[in-house]
Amino acid sequence: MVITTTQFIKDYRDVALRWFADGLENLSPLQQYQTLALVVKGYAARDWARSKAHADKTQQKQVYYFSIEFMPGRLLASNLLNLGLKDVVDAGLAKLGLDSAAVYAAERDPGLGNGGLGRLASAFLDAMASTGMAGNGNGIRYRYGLFEQRFVDGYQVEVPDDWLRDSYPWETRKENRAVIVKFGGHVDLVPGASGHLTAVYQGTDDVLAVPYDTAMIGYRTGTVNTMRLWAAEPTAERAHALAETARAGAITEFLYPDDSDTAGRELRLRQEYFFVSAGLQSILTHFKRTHGDVRLLPNFVAVHINDTHPAMAVLELMRLLLDEEQLAWDQAWQLTVATMSYTNHTLMAEALETWPLGMFQDLLPRLAQLAFEVDRRFRARYLSRFGSVLVNRAAPLQDGQLHMANLAVIGSHAVNGVAKIHSELLKTTVLADLYQIFPDRFSNKTNGITPRRWVQLADVPLATLLDDVIGTKWRHQPQALVALRSHASDPAFLSRLMAAKHENKVRLAALIQATLGLEVPADAMFDVQIKRLHAYKRQLLHVFGILEHYLAIKKGAVRPPRVHVFGAKAAPSYRYAKAVIRLINAVAALVNADPDCAGKLAVAFLPNYGVSLAEAIIPAADVSEQISLAGTEASGTSNMKLMATGALTLATLDGANIEIRDAAGKESMAVFGLTEQEAKALRPQYNARERYERDPVLHRIVDMLTDGSIPNIESEGREIRAELLDYNDTYFVLADFADYLAANRRLDALWGDPVAWAKLATENIAASGRFSADLTVQRYGREIWRVLPEQPV
Template identity: 40%
Template sequence: MHERRINPPPVIFEDDRTSVTTEGLKRAFYDHLFYTQGKFPEIAGLGDYYQALAHAVRDRTLQRWISSVADHTATAPKTVAYLSAEFLMGPHMGNNLINLGIYDTVKKAVQEIGLDLNELLRQEEEPGLGNGGLGRLAACFIDSLATAEIPAFGYGIRYEYGIFYQTIMDGWQVENTDKWLRHGNPWEIQRAEWAVEVKLGGHTEQYQDDLGRLHVRWAPEKTVAGVPFDSPIVGYKVTTTNTLRLWRAEATEAFDFSQFNRGDYLGAVDKKVTSENLTKALYPNDETVQGKELRLEQQYFFVSCSLQDMLRIHKARGMEPDTFDQKFAIQLNDTHPAIAVAELMRLLIDDNMMPWDQAWGITTRTFSYTNHTLLPEALERWPLDLFKRILPRHLEIIYEINARFLNDVRIKFLGDDSRLARLSLIDESGERYVRMAHLACVGSHTINGVAELHSELLKQDVLKDFYEMWPEKFTNVTNGVTPRRWMVLSNPRLTKLVSETIGEGWITDLPQLSKLEPHAEDSAFRDSWRAIKRANKVDLAALILRRTGVAVSPDSMFDVLVKRIHEYKRQHLAVLHIITLYHRLKSGRSAYTLPRTFIFGGKAAPGYTMAKLMIKLINAVGDVVNNDRDVHDLLKVVFLPNFNVTYGQCVYPGADLSEQISLAGKEASGTGNMKFAMNGALTIGTMDGANIEIRDQVKAENFFLFGHTASEVHDIKASGYRPRDIYEVNAELRAVVDLIQTGFFSRGDTDVFKPIVDNLLDHDPYLLLADYQSYIDCQDVVSDTYREADTWARMSILNSARSGKFSSDRSIAEYAKNIWKVEAVPITLKPEKELYMRNGIR
């Protein structure tokens, strides 16, 4: 029983059942506590209170949502469909309160009831439906689409278990099941009536129609049902509310009664279990054949569901498939949904009996493709035998697409057989593979990178042959992040100061932050800015203590590196810096007096051994440094486990220094760098991804630059890079590496970190040693600058003031105008009675 006493409900309130007055919200809260949760206050717990409030808030999105659907159904505007295997939305409640414009009213209502809104917000299970930047970008984009009043669907997978829940045991990452649905999801509505069937496996058959025309029929081995679950995506202070539609796999026949009666209880539910495995977990480990099969099935499942759904909507709006490209613009978010090119062709030519050329024209006018990586190994490809076993009809279609495409290549590049091999949709160099990025390039009208450098490197390297084939297809759209979540919700103190200083227009027009620039010279404003930063650091210190047990001082510099753990992101370079400072202090060669707290966070892929070892190294160094009385007042090292959107909302506002230290030419864009900058953190980084554009915007004097450029990296590798030579001549580096390899941070065990040391000295593919001295020297400049509190505050203000370019609103405006060719469709909020009457209800 929950002991908290809350105040009784008022007896009467306004007639409007979705009132956003304090009294109306309180009544809605009590109604849902009673009618939805089946509880009364004396036996309700915090989880019940959260659920009651969540349903009350969702009710206030429904009138907007239904108004939007009604208008879009009536006018059939061109609609964006954003296909993504990841949607890392973060908690819904706070964001919806901000976008509905009722945050303060709800806070007051909850307070009058006797509850704390922040405490209720902490009860929400975060949907872990993404791994990192890809899913976080998708979430920002659908927020901006709704805010820009552009009709849109986000289509993805409703994973029963999301990205794993990370704990740290003895310094090692341990993956635990992410049970985000254990208490239900109050924000979604199941739409079982719009379920679709998805075929898998089997074989194809040719047949002739009544006119003697040849067609192909797919005879599948199995069929699964895709059931949509819809969540409203509310635009900021507009009526437009779009839909995030996620698909769950179910068996078409979930229970075999005859098998059950024969006593085969497991066999009776075998189809149910097998089918539901499709959407059980995000990114199953694909090191095994079974894992590869499941991952390909997942991708095809959500793509097929989504395209069938779009064709259903198109038909419901009274239109035929031959106008599909005029009414839908589909964005492929990386290669995961690339099979959509072949699936749309199948639906048009097999199900709708459309001639090939007409279907191909519609397909290529519908799709556009965003590439998110410069790592060749991250460009998905599937073994041909596996692909044929799961998607036999699609392989036939891909063969035909490839034959026609390569014929065009032959004509354009006469006699260049090596180019044919490089461009082919089928990799014939060894074991044969289907190249999904190639399918996406051939089947899309536009291909974009996500930062200026990334887009140029795509044209020069990763997709060079496609650029030479179709230069007109290539463009750039630099990523952005939504200021609603990443400033208004995450940093209310700064939001209040900024809005009081320059008005609220910046929330939907981020370049207006430039109006803050003159205030950087105002000492009183700088004092207010510093006070807000320190208050945010106090909050972050409390989170760190709660999650790790490590006490850190908010008066120290908070030096933060939070992102997916990967060698190219070079978290271990930051560790070398920590050990350098530690060694200087211990050897008496430094009078270092600037306290620093190094904060790390991020997850390593379960099968990525080196990344998991990097986490162990961070924690091992932290164990030594944090417990050494000689230095623990000056250096602290923290690894924040299970870093996610919720923690990010506390970390980004509390950071002093943003570590963006990937090897130049490897990071596509980055979005964490943008969140840090707009919240006033200064960046230390390489000329990589969007760092280049951030530095260009905030100006060089407000950015700490180090390291080799992408072209220099290429030249170093081409000249025969020997990292051990650097180790031999740099005494400080040698001392640092030796501390690791002699077991100083592993209780004398020289084997634990041997793979990292050997990799650095013998290979160093990401040039840590080549960039080491530049990084250390730059960090010394950071320390000197931070000691000048007024200078740092001025730079911090300018970083925020000049971050206007990095709003996802700007990104979406560029996509809408240059790629999708879609326009805003303002929605008028309709009274509930009118919405009922549209459907014949009186």
């Protein structure tokens, strides 16, 4: 796209006048951003329409990525970068006398996701468009995000994330594509003249699903795909009643409503069926308009189930093929399996969704009928071959529950994990029985990230340096970063690399000062842990490491100065995680107020972690903490983002950490802790209290939780101590503590040799290209979706 600065200035003034009827000097930063977003949306519109028309005309196979979360982050800078217009627009804004940084900052993060699941989904949409693949997102347009996190007296307080308060200029409402989603009621199966059973619905609770489309712009490819999010509204005959409007709207009001009671669980089930049914109805309508014969569906459509939340897509597609298209069961099942694929994101059995059959039957009676039939046929087919014990464990219906992971595996032609170790463990743990039955369906697809956002946009100092040293090919082909290895022994380059890192650290230090009122030294080691707050991710182990450092300082020890940076949200009902948040903030208050720690140790817990905050933290990180108990983290993606900007990884051999080590070299990572096999072998005889008693440093730190050494954590300290000692330390924090300290001391020693540190940072950056989501979706395309991009990366 060729747009001159002069043309942009004219377009910007025209849009501002049309929308706000005022001069630019009278617009707020929010209005300036909204104006710019509308201009950019207009620039992309022709390619968007052309991409859709081209896919239909050439009968391109299309991917539909079903995910309950998306985390696209701010789109303005990303869209400008991908269109090749960022420099032009920045120059135009400067000529207009506008502060481009303030304009970009006025955009809010969409409240559509919470963590790695949603960020991965958005990375894949970006990557599909950037590789020329026809790929679409399908999800929910939440009125409110998970929550806006604030800290009050160190406690997490949840405030509604009203991200749509000022409208969202990137979306386009498509009311002409709305569909009806049916809940409840009663379904009778009536034989027709041909003998086919017809489903007759009575007394259903109908909801209107209205799509909102957002352009997903590829990086300099001309391909613009669509993220379609569905909003729930009352049907036309009920739209006049405010109560009906509120009842329907509740389905898409909140991301992850509290499901600790029956009403919350039912609302979650409504959400999941709502976007699955709406999405599949929309897909079939479009397919029949462009291809006609529904028996060709797998040739032109791939539906991907991102974790178990959309797993009822298996049943819903069967419903549509049987009831709407009048296909026989065997043919409908063959088409469904050939169309569906499933990614598993967890090794924890308790995280695999199940639904009580009673609730499922009441809310989705037709899908319940189909679930019973899928279960009956599955058992009949495999019982004699695999035996009742294995088949009973693998079947979708067990003990009055519908097991969604089992359903997803049975109803898909491909199942994948998201790191090599995760994919192997799936075969021996949570999906072992299904792997025995369907071994050919299982594969690995290690997660990926978008270097465009994390390096080109978030780390401009590094991106500029890379352009100067190895050229710009890496911007299109991330594997080209390997050329950086030839500069790993160049003192001039290493000095410039560390200067770029320092520039980012100064910027983060300013953010910490503005947010927390805490002054931190930019020349200290910035030690970062940014991820969802959960016991298995072991933020607690990180805190124990901080306390050990604090006690060492009080005894006069001399170590390299460290600034520990946390970003994490805990689920509102997750009491233990919220206790750990309170502990981190209490330790921060203790350390930051102690004059003995000034310039030596600081702790900054930045509230409301999300994509935009990550963009500020990641480029500044020296150390990337990836310290989950081995065998619990499926993959991780913050590990990839942090290595791409030159952080050294402090890690257990878990998830994608293993592949990062293999890519960057063993010396580039500080590895510690039990392996997955060692942890499994230890568990039967593990005695946490014995570990506590025999290690005086650990003993002292655990005692600090309850002896008043850390003020104002009486109840939280008792709760955490009880988890460690009374409940035997579920995630082996105490078992890995000594090795964690040893790994930290290795990093301290390395920090004392800046050249050696910079060399390893270089090795990490050079190896990071293999974790590009562009490459990941190409592997999905070749091996699972059978979709080839039209343009190479």
